[in-house]
Amino acid sequence: MLVRNKILSLQLASLINPSSSFLPFPKPTLSFPTRYLSHWTLRNPTHRHVSAPASKTTQTRQISDAARFVRTVLFVPPGVDPDEVTEDMVLPGSNIVIGPYAGESRIKEVEFVKSSGKAKECPKDHRPEFAILGRSNVGKSSLINALVRKKEVALTSKKPGKTQLINHFLVNKSWYIVDLPGYGFAKAPDAARMDWSSFTKGYFLNRDTLVAVLLLVDASVPPQKIDLDCANWLGRNNIPITLVFTKCDKMKASKGKRPDENIRDFQQVIRQNYKVHPPWIMTSSVTGLGRDDLLLHMSQLRNYWDQ
Numbered sequence: 192m193l194v195r196n197k198i199l200s201l202q203l204a205s206l207i208n209p210s211s212s213f214l215p216f217p218k219p220t221l222s223f224p225t226r227y228l229s230h231w232t233l234r235n236p237t238h239r240h241v242s243a244p245a246s247k248t249t250q251t252r253q254i255s256d257a258a259r260f261v262r263t264v265l266f267v268p269p270g271v272d273p274d275e276v277t278e279d280m281v282l283p284g285s286n287i288v289i290g291p292y293a294g295e296s297r298i299k300e301v302e303f304v305k306s307s308g309k310a311k312e313c314p315k316d317h318r319p320e321f322a323i324l325g326r327s328n329v330g331k332s333s334l335i336n337a338l339v340r341k342k343e344v345a346l347t348s349k350k351p352g353k354t355q356l357i358n359h360f361l362v363n364k365s366w367y368i369v370d371l372p373g374y375g376f377a378k379a380p381d382a383a384r385m386d387w388s389s390f391t392k393g394y395f396l397n398r399d400t401l402v403a404v405l406l407l408v409d410a411s412v413p414p415q416k417i418d419l420d421c422a423n424w425l426g427r428n429n430i431p432i433t434l435v436f437t438k439c440d441k442m443k444a445s446k447g448k449r450p451d452e453n454i455r456d457f458q459q460v461i462r463q464n465y466k467v468h469p470p471w472i473m474t475s476s477v478t479g480l481g482r483d484d485l486l487l488h489m490s491q492l493r494n495y496w497d498q
């Protein structure tokens with residue numbers, strides 16, 4: 192639980208971006224909305240209150256309005272003074288500030304370790320892990336393949352419901368990527384449906400080595416209730432998330448909105464439940480957009496967890 196709390200405090204700052212014209216959000220101004228004044232927590236009275244990570248200097252003086260704003264719209268990691276955040280510290284296509292814990296992020300080797308039917312059966316070697324979660328067909332397996340740059344590591348399929356077990360992949364012999372079954376099998380055959388609530392929820396609630404959940408959200412479609420419900424459930428259960436928007440290459444909006452518009456709509460709904468938004472990043476497994484940046488972000492979460 193200690194570990195979980197430590198990582199939670201890592202997530203205290205974020206939302207709505209900032210810094211580049213590529214991004215769907217305007218630059219923050221120094222006049223900030225008062226609703227952003229509290230720490231990262233769901234707008235739910237039962238949610239445990241968590242304090243923001245503070246450097247020595249910020250502990251001993253009142254933080255400035257600008258710093259407070261930076262804390263609430265950006266993901267400001269430990270070791271970074273919100274007063275000293277500059278534009279070049281924010282990863283492109285994201286709200287993530289890179290701090291001193293970011294380090295070696297290259298994937299040199301990856302091996303499939305095992306598939307588990309229950310949380311109890313997962314590897315017990317206490318290495319840190321990132322779970323890849325999202326709606327069926329959102330691109331979980333494709334993202335894993337893109338991260339590790341191997342087509343065959345995680346199976347991809349046009350058929351929803353392909354991944355039905357908890358799959359552990361060991362990276363650089365030191366940390367895990369975990370491919371999980373998708374939720375929301377709207378088009379899946381009955382045989383592919385499963386009780387996601389008892390199966391995957393058990394994993395989240397019992398896995399002490401979970402550094403963060405990468406919650407994948409398809410940016411090529413409008414916000415889906417099931418994704419918002421999932422983000423809220425994870426938040427209520429103090430499980431740190433990074434929102435990874437997938438399929439951002441689908442920029443041609445023949446029908447509906449563009450990915451950047453869908454992302455903005457998603458964030459607007461999320462903001463109604465989170466006082467401060469979780470870290471988020473735009474990706475594409477087709478073009479490689481966001482790949483290296485996401486790995487760098489994962490390295491800073493992992494290194495902080497490891498220390």
Ligand SMILES: Nc1nc2c(ncn2[C@@H]2O[C@H](COP(=O)(O)OP(=O)(O)OP(=O)(O)O)[C@@H](O)[C@H]2O)c(=O)[nH]1
Pocket residue numbers: 325326327328329330331332333334346347348349350351352353354372373374437438439440441474475476477478
């Ligand atoms: N254009 C585009 N297509 C993608 C991207 N990522 C995944 N896809 C496609 O989306 C489909 C589903 O991808 P998967 O990676 O198998 O999805 P999944 O989330 O692992 O699916 P389940 O295991 O069934 O839950 C495949 O046809 C992929 O080629 C992306 O970034 N861009």
Ligand SMILES: [Mg+2]
Pocket residue numbers: 331332333346347348353354
């Ligand atoms: Mg899959």
